[in-house]
Amino acid sequence: MDPTQTTDQPASQDTVIIERTAHPRAFKFIFAFDIKRTGSVSFTSANQCRHIPLAAGLLDIDGISEVYFSGNVIVITRDREADWDALEPAVKEVIQNSIATHDPEMRYMPPGMAAGDGESGGMDTEGVLSVINNILDQTVRPYIHSHGGELELLAFDPEKNELLVTYQGTCGHCAFSTEGTLYLIQDILREEYDPRITVKVA
Numbered sequence: 746m747d748p749t750q751t752t753d754q755p756a757s758q759d760t761v762i763i764e765r766t767a768h769p770r771a772f773k774f775i776f777a778f779d780i781k782r783t784g785s786v787s788f789t790s791a792n793q794c795r796h797i798p799l800a801a802g803l804l805d806i807d808g809i810s811e812v813y814f815s816g817n818v819i820v821i822t823r824d825r826e827a828d829w830d831a832l833e834p835a836v837k838e839v840i841q842n843s844i845a846t847h848d849p850e851m852r853y854m855p856p857g858m859a860a861g862d863g864e865s866g867g868m869d870t871e872g873v874l875s876v877i878n879n880i881l882d883q884t885v886r887p888y889i890h891s892h893g894g895e896l897e898l899l900a901f902d903p904e905k906n907e908l909l910v911t912y913q914g915t916c917g918h919c920a921f922s923t924e925g926t927l928y929l930i931q932d933i934l935r936e937e938y939d940p941r942i943t944v945k946v947a
Contacts, residue, residue, distance in 0.1 A: 785815035802839040
């Protein structure tokens with residue numbers, strides 16, 4: 746495949762540019778409009794993003810291992826065994842079929858699940874921790890892992906709306922982890938889960 750080529754995007758008649766990346770198994774799709782309006786997010790399983798048809802559709806393709814959204818870019822990574830030339834038609838089809846209705850806000854969890862929306866009050870503590878874990882898997886954990894650390898959720902107090910976490914690995918001995926990263930986690934969860942939540946380190 747030619748490393749740089751264009752394809753018409755029927756929904757808006759804009760041009761999508763496809764480029765190779767430094768990663769040998771990843772290709773970058775550049776759009777003339779925002780795909781992810783603020784921040785960035787990555788998914789490695791369609792079950793993480795069923796509420797985002799574009800992302801889930803791409804990950805449903807056999808051979809696609811990860812999709813990353815940021816600004817006007819989607820980076821699509823294939824499995825080691827997969828052949829990009831065989832995957833590309835299916836990738837283009839998903840994009841063409843989903844782009845017209847895609848929401849660039851791209852919430853990390855399905856609308857209506859956030860506690861602030863009044864619909865997660867019936868979730869037990871395990872369910873709340875599962876939702877929060879999913880958000881952190883897509884946002885903070887990749888950064889923490891890249892520094893040799895790990896973040897573990899210990900408990901959630903629904904009455905105080907308080908999340909208790911602990912850092913492991915190199916992050917457990919880093920003052921920045923318990924200060925700067927903690928505030929980042931709280932900001933993300935207040936935006937994506939519940940504006941009332943507080944996060945504390947055990």
